[in-house]
Amino acid sequence: MNGLRAVGFSLLFLTACGESGEALERLPHEPPRAPEKVAPKAARPALIQTPSWSSSIDVPSAKELSDRARSELAHSPVPVLVVAEAKLLRAAILTTGPHWYAVAAKDGGLTVALHGTRLAYDYPEIPTAHGRSTVRGRPAFFTENEGIVSASWVENGVAYALDLECFDRHDARCHGAEYLLTLAEKLRYVGGEGSAR
Amino acid sequence: MKHVLVSALFVMLAFAPSASAEDFTHLPPGDLIPGSGTGRVDEKLYAPELLFPIEGKAYANSQVYMTGGLYGPSGDQCSVVNFSYPWRDNYCEERSWDMPLCPAGTGHQGQDIRAASCEKSLHVARAAIDGTITSIGSYSVYLTAADGTRYDYLHMDNVQVSVGQKVKSGAELGRVSNNFGGTSTSVHLHFNIKQNIASLGSVYVPPYLSLVKAYEATLSQPPRGVVELADCDRVAGWAFAPEQPDAQVAVDVEADAKPSAAVAEVLAERDRSDLCQTLGSCNHAFSAASPLSLFDGTSHVVRLRAIDPTDAKRYELLESPSTLTCEPFQPKGxxxxxxxxxxxxxxxxxxxxxxxxxxxxxxxxxxxxxxxxxxxxxxxxxxxxxxxxxxxxxxxxxxxxxxxxxxxxxxxxxxxxxxxxxxxxxxxxxxxxxxxxxxxxxxxxxxxxxxxxxxxxxxxxxxxxxxxxxxxxxxxxxxxxxxxxxxxxxxxxxxxxxxxxxxxxxxx
Structure with missing residues (x-):
């Protein structure tokens, strides 16, 4: 985690779409690799992963959810992780799809979006790569762009992504990885359609 | 008389100046503005079913390296050159953060797209696919499709949807604007596609080529035509495919739009002199004696749709549907x-x-x-x-x-x-x-x-x-x-x- 913090704080923020005059700095980076030429593909082979379900639901966190969110839990095809902060839990709106769930919550100027999916597209020509960061003990990609910080990792067969967006671009919670990682480490498992198996 | 006027008006409208596929040009995927990074040359469509996310004309190009941008030529972001073709990819434009699909390992994540003009809060941003709104931030809207792929819309205002709402492809989500965390950026839509790739996990995938295809589909001119007559004597009109002007368009005729609906086709193949000049060729009219299967004394709603010779999609003709109530007659002979x-x-x-x-x-x-x-x-x-x-x-x-x-x-x-x-x-x-x-x-x-x-x-x-x-x-x-x-x-x-x-x- 410290490594990620170090990376997060050492990399300078670049505004993606800044107007003329915005303070942007460019960093030295690795020499660019040769562009990767990929043959056109007509179909997208999809893989449906089978998630691993835990039997230890965090009941206190589940109780903080709204009735509507709790009722939606049973429809999630993947284990539902939620942020642990009570305010965010109470504000959480849970949505589900055939292969995914998503949680959105706002607290003041912060918007938290958490998403987990079991459907993956398998492109053999895209080599395996792991993020340089670590989230919940797993390799993770960490990005910060357009004022949104996000991390993505794979846990128990499910691809999760956590995004933070701040109304105030100077809000420290949306700069660097520190706050994002704090939230990620405290994510709680609250159920899903396989939780009773 | 009415149908003749409608037909004439429609022919005029069909040939009014408008954006066309011929106008549109784009540079290939991965071809970034020199000095702005190394692009990913990738012909894959990560979102093949995408509907272009902005109504009307649009211009995909960098906000930072084009005119008025921080590293672009001096001038105004609203400069005409920024609102011109060709399109240019900026998915891997130089940034600092993890982008495993970019040659540099870092990049911009998405594609910047300007709407038809520099005016904010005017141009509609629409759902690129059927899905669920899964998050709305202070300047973002996330739309998640059934397959879990997430489509991110940034910098909008006048958001018309709410979290949890299910939307159909094409539904208005909001307006293209310059919202950006309590401050402002240039007026544009930053559009991301976040997808779970088996070898990587959830990452931002290249949206550029999917956007190109979706935009081309927007610019394409579907078949069009008019139902000029639909009564108990005959069903007649014309249908024409502008992109295949020599093709004779089949018209799908459907009664009552029920699962068990009777469906048939009639070919718009007949010569009609009044069509020659306006359509460029004459043989695009159709005429058929009215369907006898509907002669039962009850009302039937009859829809006529031109079938696109390219992809078999149906496009309802002007003046369709019609209601036919035809009395049965005694068979003779x-x-x-x-x-x-x-x-x-x-x-x-x-x-x-x-x-x-x-x-x-x-x-x-x-x-x-x-x-x-x-x-x-x-x-x-x-x-x-x-x-x-x-x-x-x-x-x-x-x-x-x-x-x-x-x-x-x-x-x-x-x-x-x-x-x-x-x-x-x-x-x-x-x-x-x-x-x-x-x-x-x-x-x-x-x-x-x-x-x-x-x-x-x-x-x-x-x-x-x-x-x-x-x-x-x-x-x-x-x-x-x-x-x-x-x-x-x-x-x-x-x-x-x-x-x-x-x-x-x-x-x-």
Whole structure:
């Protein structure tokens, strides 16, 4: 985690779409690799992963959810992780799809979006790569762009992504990885359609 | 008159200046502005079903390296050059953070897209796919599709949706603007696609080529046309595919839009002089006798849609749908047995030609010709000749719709055809009836092989064919130069006698 913090704080923020005059700095980076030429593909082979379900639901966190969110839990095809902060839990709106769930919550100027999916597209020509960061003990990609910080990792067969967006671009919670990682480490498992198996 | 005006107006609109696929140009995926990073050359469509996320014209290009951007030429972000083609990829434009699919390992994540103008809060950002709104931040909207792929819209305002709302592709989500965390950026949409890749996990995937394809689809000009007439006589209009001007567009005709709806097609293939100049070619009209299957005295909603010859998508014609309420009519004439080869040869269908009426009391005539021999009259443009049982029978060109005949496609009658004896006029339209599961065509000018009383069983041989005696009679009559009048007189006499015999006891 410290490594990620170090990376997060050492990399300078670049505004993606800044107007003329915005303070942007460019960093030295690795020499660019040769562009990767990929043959056109007509179909997208999809893989449906089978998630691993835990039997230890965090009941206190589940109780903080709204009735509507709790009722939606049973429809999630993947284990539902939620942020642990009570305010965010109470504000959480849970949505589900055939292969995914998503949680959105706002607290003041912060918007938290958490998403987990079991459907993956398998492109053999895209080599395996792991993020340089670590989230919940797993390799993770960490990005910060357009004022949104996000991390993505794979846990128990499910691809999760956590995004933070701040109304105030100077809000420290949306700069660097520190706050994002704090939230990620405290994510709680609250159920899903396989939780009773 | 109304339909003519609509048609004329529509033709004018169809050729009004507008964005076209010809105007649109784009640089290939991975071709970034020099000095802005190293792009990913990738021909894969990560979102092949994408609908372009902005209504109207749009310009995909960098906000940072184009005119008025921090690293771009000096000038204004609203400069005309920023609102011009070609499009340019900026998915891997230089940034600092993890982007495993970019050659540098870092990049911009998404594609910047300017709407048709620099004005904020004007241009509609719309759902790129059917899905659920899964998050709305202070300047972001996330739309998640059924497959879990997430589409991120940044910098919008006037957001029209809420978290949890399910939206259909094309639904308005908000307006393209410059919102950016309590401050502002240039007016544009930053569009990300976040997808779970088996070898990586959830990452931002290249959106550029999917956007190009979606935009091209937006600019493409679908088939168009007008229903000029839809009543109990005929259904007529025109349909045209601007991108394939020489193609003859099929028009899908659907009644009542139910799962069990009757559907048929008519080909817009007929010449019409008023279409020549405006459409560039003349043979795009369609005309068909109204579908007899709907002649049951109840109302039917009839929709006509042009079928795109490229991808078979349907586009409803102007003035569609129409409501038809057509009264049933009493079948008349002899019924002529129809075999399967005749159904195909004469392009008959139960939707267009089958009258839902009982015709079992009608006499059985000659078997209907199994092949269609139709010719233009070399000396009379208003008449066709149909060869039937060794005779030539006349049909007005105006009635050719009723037999699914395109007069312009007919060969001229040869001397051999013109030397055939002239029979009774051919029926004005195909009327197909079904008696005891067998199809027949009604023909008032045909000679019956035998009369059938309403209570008599169908006169068939053991194998379901007509009896040998009937066949013999048919041949004998068929070789007569003009047998029908004699037969009609005979039949009238028989029927008249029968009626008198029946009516006599009633009058007593």
């Amino acid at each position: 002899a019924r002529r047995r129809l075999d399967q080869s005749a159904v195909a040869a004469w392009k008959l269908s139960s939707f267009w030609d089958e009258l839902p009426q009982d015709a079992s009391s009608l006499p059985v005539g000659h078997t209907f010709p199994s092949s269609r021999e139709a010719f233009a009259d070399p000396s009379d443009a208003s008449r066709l000749w149909i060869v039937d049982e060794g005779q030539r029978r006349g049909l007005a060109v105006g009635d050719s719709d009723g037999w699914h005949i395109n007069p312009a496609a007919l060969k001229k009658a040869t001397d051999a055809v013109l030397q055939l004896s002239e029979g009774q006029p051919f029926p004005r339209r195909a009327v197909w009836v079904t008696v005891k599961g067998s199809p027949f065509i009604l023909d008032e000018g045909d000679t019956p092989e035998e009369t059938v009383s309403p209570v008599d069983p169908e006169p068939q041989g053991p194998d379901g064919t007509l009896s040998g005696a009937s066949e013999s009679a048919s041949c004998a009559l068929g070789s007569t130069a003009n047998p029908a009048p004699l037969w009609l007189l005979g039949l009238s006499a028989v029927i008249g006698l029968a009626r008198r015999r029946k009516s006599r006891p009633q009058s007593l």
